[in-house]
Amino acid sequence: MSTDRIITLHGEHELVQRAGHLFVASREEFLVAAADLMTFSAGVNAAFREGKRPHVVPGLTMRKLYTRRALADPESHRRLRRIADSGIEVRISDGPIAREAIIIDRRTAILAGPPVRGVRGYTVVHTPEVVDGLRSLFRATWETATDLADCTAPPPPLTDQARGILRTLAAGHTDETGARLLGVSLRTYRRRVADLMTTLGATSRFQAGLLAQGLLEDGITPADHR
Structure with a gap:
């Protein structure tokens, strides 16, 4: 489905090809809400690489919000620490996240759907009322979430x-x-x-x-x- 305000994409490759420019063009605010690192990380990283732009630029607020699933193993925790060390704010929510989404400059939202036969669908929305609603949900969850620095790294799995x-x-x-x-x-x-x-x-x-x-x-x- 495609309209001027809503575009549906299939898979991370199409996400990067058709919406990657939105990631790179962010100037004010880049918010990510995801259950774990598998939802958006690969696509976002690929878009920034193709755009030859660092994740953190002066004046840009970058916040990433995850559930406890993102702390499921030591390697995931180390990846989150690297993200935080790069200057991105990272918090962990004890509860579920209402919608997995990226919100860019208060004007665009990208919603992630559940995987279907291993492929996710992504919906790009430019409708102001929808973007504002998603941003409000993000902010409410962010305020009650725990800073990554206060989260204990999981021990390695037991033999x-x-x-x-x-x-x-x-x-x-x-x-x-x-x-x-x-x-x-x-x-x-x-x-x-x-x-x-x-x-x-x-x-x-x-x-x-x-x-x-x-x-x-x-x-x-x-x-x-x-």
Whole structure:
């Protein structure tokens, strides 16, 4: 569908080809709201590269708002830190984002639709009332979101061995018993326990055992423990 005020695009390639110039032309405000880094990052980066322009320019306010899904793994957190270090403001919302969108200079909004067979649809809107409404939604969510600097990086995913140690801690086994049950040397077991205590934030074996028991009862792993 295409009108003077609404254009529908299919896939990131078409987004960059037909709307990339809007990204590069931004002068006052560039707002991004997305569930995670997969929605817009590739297309936005490609547009700026093709336009041979840096993301941050004098006088341009750039804000990126994501949900906790963007902190799902250490690499995503590192990417967000690089974005923030470049001068872009980044915040994380604890709740869902009403609409994944890019809002440019208060005049244009680009809405992302859900993937269909792996391809997203994007709707470019120039209708002032729609753009103003989306910008108001963005601002309301931004005000209650947490600055990236205050968000803890997720620990790396647990291995099967680490989960086994988690169970031995929860059961209160001695190091000798835990090592025998897991089929590792006592020295290796103790080193793995020390690593896991750091992940749990525990200062003693007793505390680690209590934390491990609680996590297992809740059906989560330390990677989910924030």
